Amino acid sequence: MKTLWKALCAVAMVGMTMLPAHAQEKTxxxxxxxxxxxxxxxxxxxxxxxxxxxxxxxxxxxxxxxxxxxxxxxxxxxxxxxxxxxxxxxxxxxxxxxxxxxxxxxGLFQGVAVPKYVTIDSMDQLNDNADKFGGKIVGIEPGSGLMRDTANSVKEYDLKLQLIEGSTAAMTAALKSAVDRQEWIAVTIWEPSWMMQKYDVKFLKDPMGIFPPxxxxxxxxxxxxxxxxxxxxxxxxxxxxxxxxxxxxxxxxxxxxxxxxxxxxxxxxxxxxxxxxxxxxxx
The missing domain is CATH 3.40.190.10 (Periplasmic binding protein-like II)
Structure with a gap:
């Protein structure tokens, strides 16, 4: 009987050592x-x-x-x-x-975007329409990578528009207000974001490649x-x-x-x- 018990214990021990790895990785x-x-x-x-x-x-x-x-x-x-x-x-x-x-x-992408009803498609078209945008690009929180890239784009494209620091909430409110009134607005934004879906905006092309792919x-x-x-x-x-x-x-x-x-x-x-x-x- 002792021999049988030892054999059963041995089998049990072998079975435990052969448990699949994920059974031992609990957390x-x-x-x-x-x-x-x-x-x-x-x-x-x-x-x-x-x-x-x-x-x-x-x-x-x-x-x-x-x-x-x-x-x-x-x-x-x-x-x-x-x-x-x-x-x-x-x-x-x-x-x-x-x-x-x-x-x-x-597919994460960040850049400057405008509503689709705005009739420009590229960063290098902003200066010719600066007045329509109120002379500004509405930004988000200072210090973010998106704001850094946008500041670089203002410099490299020699834009006449001022990049306005603020918050994501303030930018969203400004975008909603402009879309409701069918006004021109340029904002810093990213994909994926519910804002891209809700407000039907488009990223401006970046021929100088300032924003990352x-x-x-x-x-x-x-x-x-x-x-x-x-x-x-x-x-x-x-x-x-x-x-x-x-x-x-x-x-x-x-x-x-x-x-x-x-x-x-x-x-x-x-x-x-x-x-x-x-x-x-x-x-």
Whole structure:
């Protein structure tokens, strides 16, 4: 009887050592920025990981420097970021301790835009119509990458228009007011944004190439994350959220839903897709 019991215990121990890797990787710590493009990516990926058997803890950061420091130190394991440009300096500074896990979206673009009824299409046409724009480009918060690029464009195109610093809320209010009155206005804006959808605006062409090209979003992690968490890595890599869907989620938020409600509605509408993402073969 003792021999049989020992044999059964041995089999049980062998079985436990052969459990799939993801059964032993219980918790994923995820960082995010509370921005309208990154919040949907984070929420959707969190749901996919949870449905695949993980506990996911999310920490919000207020700026890239803090987020990248936390990732480098191991306070969080993964973070969604635009490493090509928006957070390039932070990625470049820390990349020896980090790794790119997978792309999760593409198409982030920032520039100067006008309503589609405005009859110019390029930055180099602004000066000839400066009076129609009230001699200004309505900007957002000072210190942002978008404002830096726009300030450079004012200099390089030798624009007669003044770049007005302010806030995203003030810019949005000015854009709404101008569109309601069918007036000309130039604003600093980005895609994905519900504003692009609601107010039917167009980016001005940039023949001098002052603004960067469309950028990608990546899940990044501490160096070694993928090797240590192969199943989680494959689940994360399966997730891809088109930019248009991020815009739609944020439009729903602007219309009164909470971000959690808007993300949940997207998830419900894409249940079959999420099942395919979740059912990644174990290692």
């Amino acid at each position: 994923i710590t995820m960082g995010t920025m509370s921005w309208e493009d990154l919040t949907p990516i984070t929420g959707i990926t969190k749901k996919v990981l949870e449905d695949a058997g993980y506990t996911v803890k999310v920490t919000e950061f207020s700026e890239w420097g803090i987020a990248y420091a936390a990732l480098s130190k191991g306070d969080v394991q993964i973070l969604a970021s635009q490493t090509d440009y928006v957070a390039h300096d932070y990625w470049d500074k820390n990349k020896s301790r980090l790794e790119k896990i997978s792309p999760v979206s593409h 469309p950028q990608s979003y990546y899940w990044i992690g501490q160096e070694g994350f993928s090797a240590e968490n192969p199943h989680a890595r494959e689940v994360i890599a399966s997730v891809y959220v088109p930019l248009a869907d991020i815009t739609t989620i944020n439009a729903a938020v602007n219309e009164g839903k909470s971000m959690d409600e808007a993300v949940a509605a997207w998830i419900e509408a894409h249940a079959d897709l999420l099942k395919r993402w979740e059912n990644i073969k174990s290692y």
